[in-house]
Amino acid sequence: MLDIITDTHGINLPSRYVIRRLDMSVLDWVTAMGIDGFMLRNPSLWKPLLPFPKTATALQGLSKLSAHYAQAISSGMSFGIFDTAYLFKHPSAAAANPSSMLSWRDLDPGQTSFERHGADQMRDAMDFPLVCIALSVDAFITPDPRATRDMYELIPLQQQLNAFLSSVPENYGGVGKVRGKRKSSAAQPPTGYGQVLVRSGCVTRVGYEGQGLATALNRFVLLEAKAWGYRGLRVRLSSPSVMRSYSESPAGWKMEVVAHWDFEDIEMRDEDGVVVRPYLGSGMKDGWELWCDLVG
Numbered sequence: 001m002l003d004i005i006t007d008t009h010g011i012n013l014p015s016r017y018v019i020r021r022l023d024m025s026v027l028d029w030v031t032a033m034g035i036d037g038f039m040l041r042n043p044s045l046w047k048p049l050l051p052f053p054k055t056a057t058a059l060q061g062l063s064k065l066s067a068h069y070a071q072a073i074s075s076g077m078s079f080g081i082f083d084t085a086y087l088f089k090h091p092s093a094a095a096a097n098p099s100s101m102l103s104w105r106d107l108d109p110g111q112t113s114f115e116r117h118g119a120d121q122m123r124d125a126m127d128f129p130l131v132c133i134a135l136s137v138d139a140f141i142t143p144d145p146r147a148t149r150d151m152y153e154l155i156p157l158q159q160q161l162n163a164f165l166s167s168v169p170e171n172y173g174g175v176g177k178v179r180g181k182r183k184s185s186a187a188q189p190p191t192g193y194g195q196v197l198v199r200s201g202c203v204t205r206v207g208y209e210g211q212g213l214a215t216a217l218n219r220f221v222l223l224e225a226k227a228w229g230y231r232g233l234r235v236r237l238s239s240p241s242v243m244r245s246y247s248e249s250p251a252g253w254k255m256e257v258v259a260h261w262d263f264e265d266i267e268m269r270d271e272d273g274v275v276v277r278p279y280l281g282s283g284m285k286d287g288w289e290l291w292c293d294l295v296g
Contacts, residue, residue, distance in 0.1 A: 002020040002021060002022070002023060002025070002026070002082075003020065003021065004018045004019070004020055005018070005019040005020060005021065005079070005220075008220055009220060009223035009224065009227065010223075011216050011217075011219055011220045011223070012216075013081065013213070013216055014211070016083055016084050016085040017081050017082065017083060017084070017131075017213070018081070018082050018084055019079055019080070019081055019082075019217065019220060020079065020080055020082055021076065021078070021079055022072075022073050022078045022079060022080050022133070022135075023073060024070065024073055024074075025098050026073075026080070026098055026128075026130060027066060027069060027070055027073060028062065028066075028098070028099055028102045029098065029101070029102060029126075029128050029130045030069045030072075030073060030078075030080070030130070030133055030135070031061065031062055031065055031066050031069045032062065032102055032104065032122070032126055033126075033130065033133050033203045033205065034061075034065065034069055034133075034135075034201055034203060035058050035059075035061045035062065035065065035122075036119075036122065036123060036126070036203065036205075036206070037201070037203030037204075038201070038203070039054070039057075039058040039061065040055070040058055040119040040122065040123075041206075042282075042283055043238075043282050043283030043284045044284075045238060045284070046155055046158070047282070048278040048279050048282040048284065049155050049157040049158055049161065049278055050155060051155075051156070053109075053114070053115045054115065055109070055114055055115050055116075055118035055119055055122075056109035056110075056114055056115065056118065057154065057155075058118075058119075058122075059104060059107060059109050059118065059122065060109075060154060061154055062104050062105070064150045064151065064153065064154040065147075065150065065151060065154065067144055067146050067147035067150055068144075068147040068150070068151055069135070070144075070147070071137055071141070071143065071144050071147055071200075072135035072136060072137050072200050072201070073135075075136055075137045075138050075141070077136040077137075077138070077197055077221070077224070077225065077228070078133070078134065078135040078136055079133070079134050079217060079220065079221060079224075080130045080131075080132060080133045080134070080217075081130075081131055081132035081133075081213050081216075081217055082129045082130055082131065083129045083131045083208075084129070086128075086129035086131075088101075088127055089124065089127045090127055093127040093128070098128065101126075101127050101128035102125060102126055102127070102128060103125040103127070104122060104125050106125070107121055107122065107125060123206055126205070130205075131204065131205045131208045131213065132202075132203070132204045132205065132208065132213040132214055132217055133201070133202065133203050133217075134199070134201075134202045134214070134217040134218055134220075134221050135199070135200045135201040135202070136197050136198060136199050136200060136221060136225075136233075137197075137198050137200050138190075138193055138194065138196070138197060138198070139189075139190045139195070139196035139197065139198045139234065140190045140191075140192055140193050140194075140195065140196070141193070156271065157268050157270075157278060160268040160269070161266070161268070164266055165236060165289075168259045168261060168289060194228065194229055194230060195230060195231055195232075196230065196231065196232050196233070196234060197221075197225045197230045197232075197233045197234070198233075198234050198235070199218075199221070199233065199234070199235035199236075199237075202214050202217070202218060202237075202242065214242065214245070215241075215242075215245040218242065218245055218246070219245070221233075222253060222292060222294070225294060226253065226294040226295075230294055231293070231294055231295045232291060232292060232293050232294055232295075233253075233291075233292040233294065234258075234289070234290070234291055234292075235289070235290050235292070236287065236288065236289045236290075237287070237288055237290070238263065238284055238285075238286065238287045238288075240286065243286075243288055243290075246290055246292070253292045253293055253294045254292070254293040255290055255291070255292050255293075256290065256291045256292075256293070257288055257289075257290060258288075258289040258290060258291050259288065259289040260286065260287070260288050260289075261286075261287045261288075262285060262286065262287070263279040263282070263284040263285060263286070263287055264277065264279050264280050264281075264282075264284070264285060265277070266278070266279055
């Protein structure tokens, strides 16, 4: 099992939980949690963009998104909270290797009921003690082209979403009712590794919400990044509760709202060239880009 982080920078968790640095041995777990958090729940970032059948498409993400999540794990700055008192649903899983604790490959997306019940089947097949993840990549690292290609093959509209988010907030006042402007500290690009950290996702397992795990882990990542000498951290988010966790963070850094937009206003073109607003009525509303100055 991965080594426990002993210096948590004063971040306290209930005794049953420990923080560990993620590595490739839990890549499938991390990928599954990302899919659950961003594709299977309502509201979620990717679900409105998924081609039909959405649940079967999400299941394909276990292979199609592995390179995407491998990038975050390879950064060395992605962490997870593990439940040391986790009760396995299937007793045989307790003694199994990590790859055996996720049985998504045994599921049949061809079932007529999979679109309706597949999300529950996928969660039931997640039988491992990793319960919260906070992923990051170094801003100086060039994205893996294979990861980008596989993601766009799975979620074609993601390319247009990335284009929109990349224009935020340079297109101040433009499409999407973007509000805000890039501050000088956030605009200064990194000139090497270890300068700017980019958060790339935070997910808490169903059944573990409401315990403050994501807030604690997000704050730990900020403090760990500061300890490693990063000057700043950039994060995009769409959860009001996560937004509050950053805005109410303790002393040690300064947080700026770089941009704020309304997901429902984002327009894209579908495969037929028709203009669509995929987030309309999805429950996805506000989006923010934050810059956390760790040295100012």
